[in-house]
Amino acid sequence: VLDRLNILAKGQRPDSDRGKSSSEETDPETPNQHHCSHCGKSFRWLGSLKMHERIQTGEKPYHCSQCIKGFRIQTGEKPYHCSQCIKGFRWLGSLKMHERIQTGEKPYHCSQCIKGFRWLGSLKMHERIQTGEKPYHCSQCIKGFRIQTGEKPYHCSQCIKGFRWLGSLKMHERIQTGEKPYHCSQCIKGFRWLGSLKMHERIQTGEKPYHCSQCIKGFRWLGSLKMHERIQTGEKPYHCSQCIKGSLKMHERIQTGEKPYHCSQCIKGFR
Numbered sequence: 634v635l636d637r638l639n640i641l642a643k644g645q646r647p648d649s650d651r652g653k654s655s656s657e658e659t660d661p662e663t664p665n666q667h668h669c670s671h672c673g674k675s676f677r678w679l680g681s682l683k684m685h686e687r688i689q690t691g692e693k694p695y696h697c698s699q700c701i702k703g704f705r706i707q708t709g710e711k712p713y714h715c716s717q718c719i720k721g722f723r724w725l726g727s728l729k730m731h732e733r734i735q736t737g738e739k740p741y742h743c744s745q746c747i748k749g750f751r752w753l754g755s756l757k758m759h760e761r762i763q764t765g766e767k768p769y770h771c772s773q774c775i776k777g778f779r780i781q782t783g784e785k786p787y788h789c790s791q792c793i794k795g796f797r798w799l800g801s802l803k804m805h806e807r808i809q810t811g812e813k814p815y816h817c818s819q820c821i822k823g824f825r826w827l828g829s830l831k832m833h834e835r836i837q838t839g840e841k842p843y844h845c846s847q848c849i850k851g852f853r854w855l856g857s858l859k860m861h862e863r864i865q866t867g868e869k870p871y872h873c874s875q876c877i878k879g880s881l882k883m884h885e886r887i888q889t890g891e892k893p894y895h896c897s898q899c900i901k902g903f904r
Contacts, residue, residue: 667679667681667682668682669685669686669689670686671689672689711723713727713728715728715731715732715735716732717732717735730751730752739751741753741755741756742756743756743759745760745763761779766779767779787801787802788802789805789809790806792809807825808825813825815827815829815830816830817830817834817837819834819837819838820837832853832854835853840853841853843855843857844858845862845865847865848865883904887904891904892904
């Protein structure tokens with residue numbers, strides 16, 4: 634339910650509702666044409682407006698057949714399953730996101746530097762940094778920004794701190810409450826995050842799923858494999874911006890003959 638509320642709150646359409654309209658579905662410039670009769674807020678999708686209005690009115694049209702408790706949306710069924718770990722998902726889009734993390738697939742590539750990204754949003758942000766584009770403007774001072782709005786609609790019930798994303802709120806609340814929902818099957822130790830549990834289990838089992846293509850040595854973590862491969866190939870991808878800047882200045886001074894530093898005793902010039 635929370636996943637679906639989060640999707641709809643962002644003005645997106647759940648996978649089960651997709652494919653029901655024409656050009657509106659793919660055109661990012663489609664205007665928000667559905668308006669709330671209570672507060673005037675606009676939505677691109679009719680389903681998003683309906684969910685918003687149900688939150689406004691408190692309407693819960695769906696009822697449990699066992700206890701008649703009311704809900705704003707239907708069913709907790711998870712019909713989409715990962716082929717690797719059989720984890721279930723309500724929406725096809727959620728499964729695809731999960732599988733990209735599992736496989737490391739990065740289908741979106743920058744046209745300038747061909748760097749790959751898992752999500753289209755990440756690619757767009759990267760390209761805006763590349764081009765310097767700032768398409769969102771403050772209504773008060775017209776200053777430009779790369780992302781929209783500082784609104785934080787999700788609030789912690791303990792300390793009322795606000796968050797932009799529902800996932801960030803969940804992470805915060807686990808820290809607040811000390812909840813550890815993920816447990817090791819070997820020692821029943823609890824963890825807050827699924828990733829922490831996986832790291833723990835690899836240490837427990839000795840599993841090393843990442844292998845070097847040169848010497849087939851195994852590693853527990855992808856980062857360790859990358860470090861090993863850089864040592865193998867001699868690759869040095871990170872460069873000091875100061876050294877590069879200094880080398881460039883020295884090169885230019887040699888080219889121009891400029892000697893900006895002078896001895897206080899004899900006024901001899903130096904580069």
